[in-house]
Amino acid sequence: MGVETTSPRIRREIRTLTDDERDLYFTAIKIMRNTSDKVGIELYGERFRGYDYLLFKHAVTAVNRCADQGHLPHNILTFHRAYLLEFELSILSIVKVLNPQ
Numbered sequence: 001m002g003v004e005t006t007s008p009r010i011r012r013e014i015r016t017l018t019d020d021e022r023d024l025y026f027t028a029i030k031i032m033r034n035t036s037d038k039v040g041i042e043l044y045g046e047r048f049r050g051y052d053y054l055l056f057k058h059a060v061t062a063v064n065r066c067a068d069q070g071h072l073p074h075n076i077l078t079f080h081r082a083y084l085l086e087f088e089l090s091i092l093s094i095v096k097v098l099n100p101q
Contacts, residue, residue, distance in 0.1 A: 024098060027094075028090075028095055029051070032050055032090055032091070035048075036050060044096075044097050047092070047093040048090050048094065061079060070083075
């Protein structure tokens with residue numbers, strides 16, 4: 001997935017966001033929910049992931065016949081960190097287009 005950063009990300013609790021920041025976040029979530037992966041990638045770039053893709057990815061690890069591979073003690077932290085990073089990168093790809101700065 002190769003993520004380049006120049007400084008650590010600052011993540012804030014949702015109740016501390018301004019109204020504009022919160023609206024932008026919720027708009028990004030709605031776009032993820034209502035946009036196909038193909039269209040989303042065309043509009044927002046290769047890091048876009050639709051909500052259904054992320055939901056399915058999580059479900060596959062949770063209900064796999066072999067085991068709950070995303071929630072076993074030795075996998076839970078690693079899987080969810082990678083999963084949340086993918087979710088965050090998708091939101092950031094949308095925000096970058098909606099609110100370029």
